[in-house]
Each structure stands twice: as structure tokens, then as C-alpha cells.
Amino acid sequence: MDGVTSSAPAAPVRARPPLARRRNGRFLAGVAGGVADHLGVDVLWVRVGFVVLTVFVSGSGAIAYGLLWVFVKQEQADVARTAGRAERQQAFGLAALGVGAGLAANALGNSVVGWVVGPLGVAAAGAALVWREADESQRRRWTAGARSGITGMSGSGRTALLRVVAGAVFVAAGIGVFLLGQLQLGQVQFALLAVVATLVGVGVITVPWWLKLVRDLGEERRERIVEAERAEIAAHLHDSVLQTLALIQRQSDQPREVLRLARGQERELRHWLYGASGYGRVGRAGEPGLDTGLSAAITTAAAEVEDTYAIDVRPVVVGDRPLDDDLRALVLAAREAMVNAAKHAKVTEVSVYVEVEPGEVHVFVRDRGVGFDADDVPGDRHGLADSVHGRMERHGGTVRLRSTPGEGTEVQLRMPVAEAEQESGQ
Amino acid sequence: MTDPIRVFLVDDHALFRSGVRAELDRSVPDLTVVGEAGSVDEAVAGIRHIKPDVVLLDVHMPDGGGAEVLRQLRPELPDVVFLALSVSDAAEDVIAVIRAGARGYVTKTISGRELADAVHRVKSGDAVFSPRLAGFVLDVFSDRPGAAPPGDPELDLLTRRERDVLRLLARGYAYKEIAGELFISVKTVETHVSSVLRKTQLSNRYELSRWASDRRLV
Incomplete structure (x- = not known):
């Protein structure tokens, strides 16, 4: 019962933001910014890292940047970020430094770096131009809110077209010069290589379209699943509710039966929508097997009593744990107590409260019915109390009975449980 | 009147x-x-x-x-x-x-x-707590093993008395009955319930903020 069991709590883990490219306050594609957000470091260090990798590790920085650009999505939320003047100067300074270092390395005979700074660099710049334009068009689509469908990059004016064409020319020229400069080959080989190079160029330029195609497909599949789920819910709802309404109309001269039907239908829908494994719980909490836990067992017992005796039993359950033999006995005892109240208390409503605590489980079954005098217990009630008592005591539990004539009865059940299991059940 | x-x-x-x-x-x-x-x-x-x-x-x-x-x-x-x-x-x-x-x-x-x-x-x-709402609030404020530690004890923890009052509410007791059970006045019961309401509204307990943010309230 002691609420202040300070069980050495785990330190709060601050969730790392998922890797996403920045939309605002970026220079090229927002890759460095996104990586910095994800790792929680200053963006300057990430940029330095990319440049250093490019210059000293055979251009791998540039390749990594390109791959991240392709495979990491832009962030969707419009986070306001502005890059200050200082940051702008820093970034350009870094870029210039990188190019300078690359040229120097080239002069010293590092051919890989030479390619990156030379013709391949031109091709990369062209690809960057095209990809950046694709990013822009995606951004415009998000901003416009409407899904303009298949337009892709078109429809965003002449500048966009110009940029894409310029990018394509850069890519083609870069690859062409690279081939001419690096290789001396026969005619056939050269033609073959030219074809391959063209294919590579086209592939590089059309990367954004491919990506968009794949992502849109995934998006569409997700939407279809949601749609199907919705249709299933609607069908279930309509079917069961219409059935119940028909039954109610047919039995309208029997108020007790109507009440039972309406309540049963309500309970079923509620369980379906908000229950432990119901629609409302899909993808949340995600505790499998809770349907077989104490909470579900109590709810089922309450439902059975409701159905049999046409009264309202509304259980409130705090906490949950898997059923074992002791708890099964507890549920059965609680059910007997509910039946008892339904039979004898002359009420339309019974409250059931269950609380799972680390060392014990309490159940309270309460009615505001006729009650009885402890000294003057009717024979049948006495028998029932005994069966509840017997059940509980065999499993180490206790029962307390409180009743005042005219004010109602409360059965209090207590069952000790192992503490270790509670934690593993979490 | x-x-x-x-x-x-x-x-x-x-x-x-x-x-x-x-x-x-x-x-x-x-x-x-x-x-x-x-x-x-x-x-x-x-x-x-x-x-x-x-x-x-x-x-x-x-x-x-x-x-x-x-x-x-x-x-x-x-x-x-x-x-x-x-x-x-x-x-x-x-x-x-x-x-x-x-x-x-x-x-x-x-x-x-x-x-x-x-x-x-x-x-x-006053505040009005149905038995079920009382149950939810008890659940949210319960000290489960492994739960996030309270950020602000003033808001993130219920006092023992508040817990007792909530438990009785969840058991279907009326204010008068709660007062009789705990040997306090009805006014005091009301004060406890209002205080629980305030905590439920202002606390930043993980479960509360999660539910609230699911509905885009914070």
C-alpha cells in the first residue's frame, strides 16, 4: 500500500531525433545539419569531418555525403532555422579550404583526389544541382499541401528547368572529360565505355525520381492498409449494432431483456474499440497476452454476471499481471461476490474495483443494496460467503465482509502475490 | 432559492x-x-x-x-x-x-x-471523478518499477491521503461515505479531489504527457 517505493529509477533517456536532412538553414542538402542534430554535436564539426574525409581518405567524404543525401529523407516538419552570417562564411571557407587542399594533393600526385576535384567533381556538382532541385520541388509540394501527383520536378518554372538541364550538362561533361583524360583505349572499348558512362550519368541524374517512386509506393500501401482497417471497423459496427437494434425492437415488451441486449452490445463495442487488444490499442503499449491477464479475466467475469442477471457491473482495474492459480481463485471468488450482490442486494448496479500492487492484489465488490446484519445472516448467503472464504483461504488470501442493513454490502478480497513476478510481467 | x-x-x-x-x-x-x-x-x-x-x-x-x-x-x-x-x-x-x-x-x-x-x-x-477516471489517474500516478522518476514532486506524486480518497472513489464511494471512512470532513475530501485534478492537469508525468501529446494538446 506504501506508494513511495523508490525503486531506483532508470535515468531518463532523451530520445535522439531520427536522422533527417534539414530543410531550413542548409547550404547544400542539409545532410551535415541532419547528422549534427542526430548526434547532438555542432554542425561545424560534421562539416569539417566531411571535408577531411574527402581530402585525405580518397574522396570518401563526398561519397558518404552523396549516399546520405540519397537515402536520408528530408525532415517533414517546417522547423524555423536560419544560418547566421558567421556560419555561412565558415561553410564557404571550409569548402574553399577543401578544394585548395584537394588541388594541392593532386599536385602531389594523389590521383584519386585529383579526380574528385577535377572532372568527377564537375559531375558531382551537376548531380548536386539536379538533386537539390528535386529537394526544392518536394518542399514546394509539402508547402502547397496539395499532392500534385506525378509532376515530379516540372511545373516549378523555368529556373527549375534551367537548373536541371545545367546539372545534366555538368554530369555529362564531367564524365566525358574524365573518360577522355584518364584512358587511352581503342575505338570499341571507348564506345562501350561511353555507353556505360551515359547510363551512369542518366542514373545519377534520375536518382530523385526513382526515390520518389519507391517512397510514394510505400506511402500508398500504408494508406490502403489504413483504409481497409477502417472499412472493417465500419462493417463490424454496422452489422452488430443493426442486429442488436432488430432484437431490441422484437423484444420491446420485455424491458429486462432490452436492457440486457443494449448493455451486452455496449460492452462488446467498448471492448472492441478500447479493450486491451481492441482497435484503440493497436500499436500502443504493445503488451502481448494482456488479454489473458487479471484485468481481462475480471472484465470477463463481470460481463458474465451482467449477462446472467441483467444488472450493471462496471469494473475499474488499476494495473495488471499475468494470471496464475492464486489469481484465478481470486477472480472466481470475485465472481461469486458479484453473483451474490446481483442475486440478493436488489440493485441494478455493482461496483468492482481491482488494484494490483507489488506484493498483493485487492478486489472490492460493492453494492448499495439492502445489506444484511452480520448477526442475522440468511442461510443461503452464509453458504456463499463460506465458498468465497474457502476459495480465498486455500490460496493464502483473506476476505473481509462489510454490510449495513439498508446501505449495502462490500466484499473485500486480498491475495498476496510474489513480487519478483510482478516486475518480469511488466 | x-x-x-x-x-x-x-x-x-x-x-x-x-x-x-x-x-x-x-x-x-x-x-x-x-x-x-x-x-x-x-x-x-x-x-x-x-x-x-x-x-x-x-x-x-x-x-x-x-x-x-x-x-x-x-x-x-x-x-x-x-x-x-x-x-x-x-x-x-x-x-x-x-x-x-x-x-x-x-x-x-x-x-x-x-x-x-x-x-x-x-x-x-469541485471536481467530478467517475470511478473509472479515478482508476485511470491512480494508474498514471502509480509507482511502477522502472517508471520514469518524478520531475516535480509537488505535481508528479500523489499524497497518501489523495491516493486513499481516489481508491475509495474508484470503489464507488460517495464523498460522504469517503469522509466517514477516512474520518475527515466532506470539505476535506473535496479539497483532496480538487488537488488531484490540478495535478492531473499540470503534471508532466510521462504517461500523462504521452496521452496528451497523442491528442496534440501540448
Whole structure:
């Protein structure tokens, strides 16, 4: 019962933001910014890292940047970020430094770096131009809110077209010069290589379209699943509710039966929508097997009593744990107590409260019915109390009975449980 | 006798509105229904114009539901009291409207007499906790092993007394019975319940903020 069991709590883990490219306050594609957000470091260090990798590790920085650009999505939320003047100067300074270092390395005979700074660099710049334009068009689509469908990059004016064409020319020229400069080959080989190079160029330029195609497909599949789920819910709802309404109309001269039907239908829908494994719980909490836990067992017992005796039993359950033999006995005892109240208390409503605590489980079954005098217990009630008592005591539990004539009865059940299991059940 | 309490009904089901109106008019003389609305926009305009004492607010409506009405009106009309009324018993819904500023939550299966009691109680500054809401709040504030530590003990922990009161509420006890059980006055019970309401609205406990953020309230 002691609420202040300070069980050495785990330190709060601050969730790392998922890797996403920045939309605002970026220079090229927002890759460095996104990586910095994800790792929680200053963006300057990430940029330095990319440049250093490019210059000293055979251009791998540039390749990594390109791959991240392709495979990491832009962030969707419009986070306001502005890059200050200082940051702008820093970034350009870094870029210039990188190019300078690359040229120097080239002069010293590092051919890989030479390619990156030379013709391949031109091709990369062209690809960057095209990809950046694709990013822009995606951004415009998000901003416009409407899904303009298949337009892709078109429809965003002449500048966009110009940029894409310029990018394509850069890519083609870069690859062409690279081939001419690096290789001396026969005619056939050269033609073959030219074809391959063209294919590579086209592939590089059309990367954004491919990506968009794949992502849109995934998006569409997700939407279809949601749609199907919705249709299933609607069908279930309509079917069961219409059935119940028909039954109610047919039995309208029997108020007790109507009440039972309406309540049963309500309970079923509620369980379906908000229950432990119901629609409302899909993808949340995600505790499998809770349907077989104490909470579900109590709810089922309450439902059975409701159905049999046409009264309202509304259980409130705090906490949950898997059923074992002791708890099964507890549920059965609680059910007997509910039946008892339904039979004898002359009420339309019974409250059931269950609380799972680390060392014990309490159940309270309460009615505001006729009650009885402890000294003057009717024979049948006495028998029932005994069966509840017997059940509980065999499993180490206790029962307390409180009743005042005219004010109602409360059965209090207590069952000790192992503490270790509670934690593993979490 | 004092002036009747002026009640405003917000629910997107006209049938339910007329049912509540009929029941309140018939069985409870000291409440008058002064207006009703079937959508968020209607409700905001109507409540702004009429300035009722108590608003009975449906949780589920198109365009944001009861929480949206609360969001738009709470800052400018701090004197209007909101009592949420819903068929839903889902924890998120209950917690969401309470955190948006409702003084209580009752389900639509409540009888006319009980509803009138609840209206009176919120009007006089009390909170109204149905047994189920009491259960949810106990659940949220329970000290499970491995739960996140309280950030602000003043808001994130219930006192022992508050816990006792909530437990009895969840067991279906009335305030008077709780007072008798714990040997305190009814006034003290009310104070404890109001304090729990305040904590439920302001606490940043993980579960509470999760439910609230699921509904985009914070």
C-alpha cells in the first residue's frame, strides 16, 4: 500500500531525433545539419569531418555525403532555422579550404583526389544541382499541401528547368572529360565505355525520381492498409449494432431483456474499440497476452454476471499481471461476490474495483443494496460467503465482509502475490 | 432559492442533446438549458455569446472535439466551467479533456439525477471523478518499477491521503461515505479531489504527457 517505493529509477533517456536532412538553414542538402542534430554535436564539426574525409581518405567524404543525401529523407516538419552570417562564411571557407587542399594533393600526385576535384567533381556538382532541385520541388509540394501527383520536378518554372538541364550538362561533361583524360583505349572499348558512362550519368541524374517512386509506393500501401482497417471497423459496427437494434425492437415488451441486449452490445463495442487488444490499442503499449491477464479475466467475469442477471457491473482495474492459480481463485471468488450482490442486494448496479500492487492484489465488490446484519445472516448467503472464504483461504488470501442493513454490502478480497513476478510481467 | 444554473449543451448528436435537455428540464428544477451547439464552431460562438455557468461538453466531435472547444475558450472565459460528457471510456480521451481544462468527466450512461449532481458540484468549484477516471489517474500516478522518476514532486506524486480518497472513489464511494471512512470532513475530501485534478492537469508525468501529446494538446 506504501506508494513511495523508490525503486531506483532508470535515468531518463532523451530520445535522439531520427536522422533527417534539414530543410531550413542548409547550404547544400542539409545532410551535415541532419547528422549534427542526430548526434547532438555542432554542425561545424560534421562539416569539417566531411571535408577531411574527402581530402585525405580518397574522396570518401563526398561519397558518404552523396549516399546520405540519397537515402536520408528530408525532415517533414517546417522547423524555423536560419544560418547566421558567421556560419555561412565558415561553410564557404571550409569548402574553399577543401578544394585548395584537394588541388594541392593532386599536385602531389594523389590521383584519386585529383579526380574528385577535377572532372568527377564537375559531375558531382551537376548531380548536386539536379538533386537539390528535386529537394526544392518536394518542399514546394509539402508547402502547397496539395499532392500534385506525378509532376515530379516540372511545373516549378523555368529556373527549375534551367537548373536541371545545367546539372545534366555538368554530369555529362564531367564524365566525358574524365573518360577522355584518364584512358587511352581503342575505338570499341571507348564506345562501350561511353555507353556505360551515359547510363551512369542518366542514373545519377534520375536518382530523385526513382526515390520518389519507391517512397510514394510505400506511402500508398500504408494508406490502403489504413483504409481497409477502417472499412472493417465500419462493417463490424454496422452489422452488430443493426442486429442488436432488430432484437431490441422484437423484444420491446420485455424491458429486462432490452436492457440486457443494449448493455451486452455496449460492452462488446467498448471492448472492441478500447479493450486491451481492441482497435484503440493497436500499436500502443504493445503488451502481448494482456488479454489473458487479471484485468481481462475480471472484465470477463463481470460481463458474465451482467449477462446472467441483467444488472450493471462496471469494473475499474488499476494495473495488471499475468494470471496464475492464486489469481484465478481470486477472480472466481470475485465472481461469486458479484453473483451474490446481483442475486440478493436488489440493485441494478455493482461496483468492482481491482488494484494490483507489488506484493498483493485487492478486489472490492460493492453494492448499495439492502445489506444484511452480520448477526442475522440468511442461510443461503452464509453458504456463499463460506465458498468465497474457502476459495480465498486455500490460496493464502483473506476476505473481509462489510454490510449495513439498508446501505449495502462490500466484499473485500486480498491475495498476496510474489513480487519478483510482478516486475518480469511488466 | 438561488438562480438556476445556466447550462449549455455541446454534442454533435441532436438526439442526445434533446434527450439530456428533456431529462434536465423534467427532473431538475434548478438547472436551465440556455443553449446548445452541434459543432466546435457553433459551440465557441454560442458559449462566447451566452456565457453560461456550466458547459456539458462532448469529447468526440468532428474538427477537434471537446478539447478544441476548451482550447479556444478557456483563456478568454475562465469563469465558465466545463464538464466533459462522453460515451468513450478510453483513457486517452478522459485524460485529454481533463488536461485541456475540464473540471470533471462523466459517461453518457449517467442518470439525469446524477448528472444534475455533477453539474452542481463542478459549478461550486469541485471536481467530478467517475470511478473509472479515478482508476485511470491512480494508474498514471502509480509507482511502477522502472517508471520514469518524478520531475516535480509537488505535481508528479500523489499524497497518501489523495491516493486513499481516489481508491475509495474508484470503489464507488460517495464523498460522504469517503469522509466517514477516512474520518475527515466532506470539505476535506473535496479539497483532496480538487488537488488531484490540478495535478492531473499540470503534471508532466510521462504517461500523462504521452496521452496528451497523442491528442496534440501540448
